[in-house]
Amino acid sequence: MKKEPKQLSVSAIQNGTVIDHIPAKHLFKVIQILGLDKIDQQITFGTNLDSKKLGKKAIIKISEKFFADDDINRIALVAPDAKLNIIRDYEVVEKKVVEVPDTITGIARCMNPKCITNFEHVMTRFKVVSKKNVALKCHYCEKITDQENLQII
Ligand code: CTP
Ligand code: ZN
DSSP, rough: OOOOOOOOOSSSSSSSEEEEEEEEGGGHHHHHTTTTGOOOOOOEEEEEEEEEEEEEEEEEEETOOOOOHHHHGGGGGTTTEEEEEEETTTTEEEEEEEEOSSSEEEBBBOTTSGHHHHHHHHEEEEEEETTTEEEEEEETOEEEEGGGGGGBE
C-alpha cells in the first residue's frame, strides 16, 4: 500500500520559531501572552488539528522571531506541553520545552474570592510553590491556588 506523504497543515518557514502542541482552546491566550497581536513579523497558525496527546492542538509559526526563555515560559500555565522548534534556513536547529517559571504575573486568577485582586483593579501575582501539579501562592492574600482551581484570566 502506498504511504501518504507527511503533509504540513501549515507551511514550513525559513527562519523563526514554531510553537507546537498548544491546546486548541488556549491558542488565543498564547497569542495574547506573547504579545503576537502587536508584532510585525509574519505569523501563521493552525488550530483544531488532530493530536494523539491533546485531542485538538494548535500550532503557531512566527517568522524571524526568536524568544527569550523567560518570555516563552510565560505560556507554561496554558500550554504545559508546548514544544518550541527553532528554525534556521528551513532546518530545525533546536527543540525546547516550556518550563513553569518561579513567579507568575497576571494570567491566572486567585481562587480566594476575598482577595483584593478579585474586586479591585490589581494584577494578580503569584509565587509558584509547585511546578508539577501547579500550585500558586498569592502575593497579596497568601492563599494557594492549585491546579484544580486554576482559572486563566
Ligand atoms: N517546521 C516548520 N518549518 C520548517 C521546519 C519545521 O514549520 N522549515 C515545523 C514542522 O511543521 C513541525 C515542527 O516545525 O511542526 C517540528 O519539525 P520536525 O522536528 O521536523 O517535526 P516532528 O519530527 O514532527 O517534530 P516533533 O515530533 O518533535 O513535534
Ligand atoms: Zn489572592
